[in-house]
Amino acid sequence: MGSPAVVTSAVVTCPMGAAPATLTVLPTSRVLVEGRPVATVRDMIPLLNIATFGMCMSPANPTVAAATAAALGVLVPMPCVPVLSAPWLPGSAKTLVGGAPATLQSSTCQCAYGGVVQVVVPGATKTMIG
Template identity: 55%
Template sequence: MPNQVSMGAMMTCTMGAAPSSLVVLPKNKVLCEGPPAANIMDHVPMVNILPFGVCMSPANPVVAAATAAALGVLTPMPCIPATAAPWVPGAPTVLLANMPTLDNVSKCMCNWGGVIQFTTSGTVKTQVP
């Protein structure tokens, strides 16, 4: 059964080089085992989702430009997450601030082709159906 995600949950991106942690602002006014609980709308780049080290996606214009300058040799560049869409699917039967709560099996797509997913949920005991 999936766990509720809260502030401090660890994430990875398939196109990133390092893990990152989720930042959840206390705007939802719900705590989960201490830190603020997240819903699917906690996907804002550089607010909720911080950089994953360097980006290796050729779809990223900065990486593409650096790769072209290096005569076609893939050249990773600093990650700037570009997450326009919310996390999917979330837990649709449990609402938090009128949106589905975020569980640790949800994924978020980066505009540059990376898939962001959780390695830890930030909670241990709180499960969502």
């Protein structure tokens, strides 16, 4: 059995971020599930597909590291701008959308600052993909 389809308005989180974000999927593939565009593994562009997670708490983030150093080692969160360089993995082995594998609820995306972005609410409630 599959999992619910990941569509625009899905909720994603990063353990280094202070707040969840909403996934935005542009309707370029023209494939809709429950009236919303379906996400593919390519829908991982920061600030276009994946919004900010509020404040970043990763010491690997240069702005967090600098602010923390200025505060004599006390962690100082700074505004989050995800740095994602690879697609969502794993993608669906069975479902292609516009020639790319669909994003699964179990898919994750790695941030260069150490966070792992994951889908917590896929958006679709009735449509399953595998």
